[in-house]
C-alpha cells in the first residue's frame with residue numbers, strides 16, 4: 001500500500017477505507033466498529049457524533065473510551081490510538097467478568 005497521510009490512516013482504522021467518510025449520522029450509535037490497523041490487538045467501539053467531536057463508547061457497557069475532533073484536526077491520530085489502547089485495556093476487564 002502507498003504511504004497514507006495521517007488522516008487517511010485514521011479513516012482506514014475506523015472505516016476500513018482510507019478515503020471513506022465515516023457515516024456516523026446515518027449509521028447511528030448502534031454500529032460497532034473494530035479498530036484493527038497495525039499489529040496491536042483489536043478494540044471495538046461505538047462512535048457517536050456530538051457537536052464537533054466524535055465520542056467512542058464501549059459497545060458492551062457504554063463507557064466512554066475517548067473522543068476526537070470530527071474534522072480530523074489536531075491530534076486525532078493520537079486520540080484514536082488512545083481510544084484503541086483504552087478499549088483494549090477496558091475490554092480485557094469484560095473478558096474476565
Ligand SMILES: [Zn+2]
Nearest residue numbers: 058060061062
Ligand atoms: Zn465496557
